[in-house]
Amino acid sequence: MTQMHAVRLHQYGAAENLIYEETQRPEPLPGEALVRIRAIGVNPVDWKTREGRGVAETPDSPIILGWDIAGVVEEVGSGVDRFAVGDEVFGMVRFPEFGNAYADYVAAPASELANKPANISFAEAAASPLVALTAWQALFDVAQLQAGQTLLVHAAAGGVGHVAVQLAKWRGARVIGTASARNADFLRGLGVDQVIDYTHERFEDAAQAVDVVLDTQGEETQRRSFTVIKPGGMLVSIAQMPDEALAQQYGVRTARIRVRPSGEQMAQIARLLEQRALRVEVAGAFPLSEAAAAHRLSETGHTRGKIVLIS
Ligand SMILES: NC(=O)c1ccc[n+]([C@@H]2O[C@H](COP(=O)([O-])OP(=O)(O)OC[C@H]3O[C@@H](n4cnc5c(N)ncnc54)[C@H](OP(=O)(O)O)[C@@H]3O)[C@@H](O)[C@H]2O)c1
Numbered sequence: 001m002t003q004m005h006a007v008r009l010h011q012y013g014a015a016e017n018l019i020y021e022e023t024q025r026p027e028p029l030p031g032e033a034l035v036r037i038r039a040i041g042v043n044p045v046d047w048k049t050r051e052g053r054g055v056a057e058t059p060d061s062p063i064i065l066g067w068d069i070a071g072v073v074e075e076v077g078s079g080v081d082r083f084a085v086g087d088e089v090f091g092m093v094r095f096p097e098f099g100n101a102y103a104d105y106v107a108a109p110a111s112e113l114a115n116k117p118a119n120i121s122f123a124e125a126a127a128s129p130l131v132a133l134t135a136w137q138a139l140f141d142v143a144q145l146q147a148g149q150t151l152l153v154h155a156a157a158g159g160v161g162h163v164a165v166q167l168a169k170w171r172g173a174r175v176i177g178t179a180s181a182r183n184a185d186f187l188r189g190l191g192v193d194q195v196i197d198y199t200h201e202r203f204e205d206a207a208q209a210v211d212v213v214l215d216t217q218g219e220e221t222q223r224r225s226f227t228v229i230k231p232g233g234m235l236v237s238i239a240q241m242p243d244e245a246l247a248q249q250y251g252v253r254t255a256r257i258r259v260r261p262s263g264e265q266m267a268q269i270a271r272l273l274e275q276r277a278l279r280v281e282v283a284g285a286f287p288l289s290e291a292a293a294a295h296r297l298s299e300t301g302h303t304r305g306k307i308v309l310i311s
Contacts, residue, residue: 001024001025002024002025003022003023003024003025004022004023004024004025004103004104004105005020005021005022005023005103005104005288005289005311006020006021006022006023006064006100006102006103006104007019007020007021007064007065007066007102007103007288007289007291008021008023008062008063008064008102009050009062009063009064009065010062012050012051012052013050013051013052015047015050015291015292015293015295015296015299016292017050018050018065018102018291018292018295020288020289020291023062023064023103025104025105026100026105026106026107027107028075028076028077028080028107029077029107030077030078030079030080031077031078031079031080031109031110031111032076032077032080032107032108032109032110033073033075033076033077033080033083033089033107033108033110033113034073034074034075034076034077034105034106034107035069035071035072035073035074035089035105035106035107035108035113036071036072036073036074036104036105037069037070037071037101037103037104037105037106037311038070038071038072038122038126038310038311039069039070039071039121039122039123039125039126039127039285039308039309039310039311040066040068040069040101040102040126040288040308040309040311041066041067041068041069041126041127041128041129041130041131041306041307041308042066042068042291042294042295042298042306042307042308042309043067043068043130043131043159043298044159044298044299044301045067045130046065046066046067046295046298047295047298047299049065050065050295055095055096055258056096056097056098057097059098063098063100064098064099064100064101064102064103065098065099065101065102065291066099066100066101066102066103066309067092067093067094067095067099067101067129067130068090068091068092068093068099068101068126068127068128068129068130069090069091069093069099069101069106069108069126070088070089070090070116070122070123070125070126071088071089071090071106071122071311072086072087072088072089073085073086073087073088073089074105076110077107077110080110082110082113083110083113083115087115088115088116088118088122088125089113089114089115089116090113090114090116090122090125090126090128090129090266090270091108091112091113091114091129091261091263091266092112092129092130092133092259092261092266093106093108093109093112093113094108094109094112094261095130095259095260095261096258102288102291102309103288103311104288104311109261111261111263112261112263112266113263113266114263114266114267114269114270115270116270117270117273117274118274119274119276120273120274121282122310123282123285123308123310124273124279124280124282125273126308127159127280127281127282127305127306127307127308128163128269128273128278128280129266129269130159130259131159131160131163131280131306132163132167132269132278132280133259133260133261133262133265133266133269134160134163134238134257134259135160135163135164135167135214136167136265136268136269137257137259137260137262137265138164138214138236138238138257139151139164139167139168139171139212139214139236140167140171142234142236142255142257143212143214143234143236143255145168145171145173145211145212146171146172146173146211147171147172147173148172148173148174149173149174149211149212150173150174150175150176150209150210150211150212151164151168151173151174151175151176151210151211151212151213151214152176152177152178152203152207152210152212152213152214152225152228153165153168153175153176153177153178153213153214153216154178154198154203154213154214154215154216154217154221154225155178155179155216155217156175156177156178156179156183156187156192156195157177157179157180157183157186157187157304157305158216158303158304158305159303159305159306160214160216160238161177161179161214161216162186162187162190162280162281162304162305163278163280164214165177165187165190165191165192166190166191166277166278166279167272167278169190169191169192170272170277170278173211174193175191175192175193175194176192176193176194176195176196176206176207176210177192177194177195177196178195178196178197178198178203179195179196179197179198180197180198180199180302181197181199181200183195183304184197186281186304190279194206194207202224203224203225203228204224204227204228207228208228209228209229209230210228210229210230210233211229211230211233211234212229212233212234212235212236213225213228213229213233213234213235213236214236214238215235215236215237215238215239215242216237216238216239217239218237218239218240219239219240222235222237222239222240222242222243223243223246226243226246226247226249226250226252227250229250229252231250231251231252232251232252232253233252233253234252234253234254234255235247235252235253235254235255236254236255236256236257237254237255237256237257238256238257238258238259240256241256242254242255242256280305280306281304281305281306282305282306282307282308283303283304283305283306283307284297284303284306284307284308285307285308285309285310286307286308286309286310287309287310288309288310288311290309291309294307294308294309
């Protein structure tokens with residue numbers, strides 16, 4: 001059996017539990033492509049899963065975390081005609097089951113992959129899928145955001161937030177974003193119309209009568225958000241189930257979403273990346289063997305854009 005390097009988790013717990021070691025290279029099943037991974041996107045769900053409070057079921061053998069990949073097709077399983085050996089691809093693999101992405105190779109369902117735009121790096125491609133699919137589904141599938149509407153994005157400089165603000169501007173919305181002062185210029189550069197420094201100002205004093213709030217924080221931020229939404233407007237949360245009593249009190253529609261794979265949306269996201277209408281900021285890159293350091297940085301909750309691992 002051919003071997004590869006991967007970061008495996010033998011036990012849920014601290015970042016130190018991520019072990020860089022040799023394991024068996026996967027083989028592509030029918031409908032799958034074996035991808036030589038070049039870069040892997042790190043998301044908060046990775047370390048939440050590492051701690052044992054993620055999305056996937058408890059496994060009975062060592063697991064490989066991670067869902068976002070970019071790389072080169074090494075081999076294709078039977079029935080795969082969309083990709084050929086040598087193609088550069090990217091995607092969010094097998095979410096919400098274990099994605100097996102913190103590795104040199106992954107066998108991925110071809111339906112979850114898209115061609116990587118030639119003009120973007122493997123790092124930017126790997127940083128994109130989960131956050132871009134999340135923002136797309138929250139803003140367009142669920143909130144049906146329209147040109148001319150006003151959107152408030154909490155944590156606008158974070159992984160999901162900085163993509164959401166760009167997608168909303170592309171759609172023609174007016175965008176308000178919360179972030180600390182050090183991210184204000186970054187957000188204005190992405191087209192954000194109004195930046196609120198949440199560390200110095202209550203966002204409800206600076207924003208009123210918005211059509212849609214994208215809640216990435218839950219808790220108190222979510223509760224206070226009801227007061228800034230127009231009657232008939234919408235709160236979409238990716239953090240926690242919205243409070244139905246508050247929704248009724250303020251006459252606001254609510255939804256909580258969990259991102260799902262979509263090959264068709266990945267193709268649209270790839271087009272926007274290629275046109276540079278969407279740029280994904282890679283604020284930190286670590287070798288795969290230093291996944292633990294990448295997790296510790298992500299766990300601060302104050303990174304700009306995305307962190308990636310280089311395989
Ligand atoms: N349901 C789903 O399908 C789904 C999908 C993706 C993500 N999520 C969840 O959504 C959350 C956000 O994900 P992410 O990838 O965007 O996280 P992230 O990249 O780690 O977010 C970091 C950003 O959060 C900002 N921030 C921290 N506290 C804030 C506050 N109180 N108000 C405003 N901004 C604040 C920081 O800005 P400053 O440094 O300026 O403070 C930083 O830029 C995570 O909990 C993640 O697990 C859920």
